Amino acid sequence: GQNIDQPTEMTATEGAIVQINCTYQTSGFNGLFWYQQHAGEAPTFLSYNVLDGLEEKGRFSSFLSRSKGYSYLLLKELQMKDSASYLCAADNYGQNFVFGPGTRLSVLP
Amino acid sequence: NAGVTQTPKFQVLKTGQSMTLQCAQDMNHEYMSWYRQDPGMGLRLIHYSVGAGITDQGEVPNGYNVSRSTTEDFPLRLLSAAPSQTSVYFCASSPDARGGETQYFGPGTRLLVL
Numbered sequence: 001g002q003n004i005d006q007p008t009e010m011t012a013t014e015g016a017i018v019q020i021n022c023t024y025q026t027s028g029f030n031g032l033f034w035y036q037q038h039a040g041e042a043p044t045f046l047s048y049n050v051l052d053g054l055e056e057k058g059r060f061s062s063f064l065s066r067s068k069g070y071s072y073l074l075l076k077e078l079q080m081k082d083s084a085s086y087l088c089a090a091d092n093y094g095q096n097f098v099f100g101p102g103t104r105l106s107v108l109p
Numbered sequence: 110n111a112g113v114t115q116t117p118k119f120q121v122l123k124t125g126q127s128m129t130l131q132c133a134q135d136m137n138h139e140y141m142s143w144y145r146q147d148p149g150m151g152l153r154l155i156h157y158s159v160g161a162g163i164t165d166q167g168e169v170p171n172g173y174n175v176s177r178s179t180t181e182d183f184p185l186r187l188l189s190a191a192p193s194q195t196s197v198y199f200c201a202s203s204p205d206a207r208g209g210e211t212q213y214f215g216p217g218t219r220l221l222v223l
Contacts, residue, residue, distance in 0.1 A: 004151075008149070030208045030209060031208075031209060033211060041216070041217075042199060042214035042215060042216055042217055043152070043199075043214050044214070045211040045212075045213075048209075048211060050209070087151060087152065089152075091208050091209065092208070093207075093208060096142070096154055096157055096167060097142075097152075097154065097212065098154075098168075099144075099151040099152040099153070100151055101149060101150060101151040102151050
């Protein structure tokens, strides 16, 4: 079967660093996506990892370990506008995505 | 480019009614998909299409039909609405049906079935 797991909720302070973990078990794994979704809005693309290792994009970085079925999203210098849900999604061969339940991040002043 | 558009934004249905959620994209994307999003359950794939004339079932297809007569349009039909279909529905598209590219999401349709 296919299973993706993320923590349900996280809280962090403005200016801090937070790491959101994602573990996955899927068949035909191609890569892993991270999306940001503000309340009442559509998901928007943050990052995509195919190879093992860390990909850095400004304040956001994403890591993948294919052998461990594990990824994380690292958010640095947190801002209030980073309060949102963060979705990881496995990109499987066969043209379909499997999404995790999402992690709701609250950034406190 | 308008990207991915969805209509309507909100809809209230009575149990047993049918309706079609519209989705269109103007990016000439091969891959299109429909998801539903319920609290605590993330996005679940209903149906997807890898090109005009080709559709396939996702994780939760029961109660829904799709068709893809053109590259641009991918409507989702609710055959006989049930309260369990109350949800937020997102349509998405991606340039490459083989994978490896992000999906672009429409703004969503909020559906309430009474």
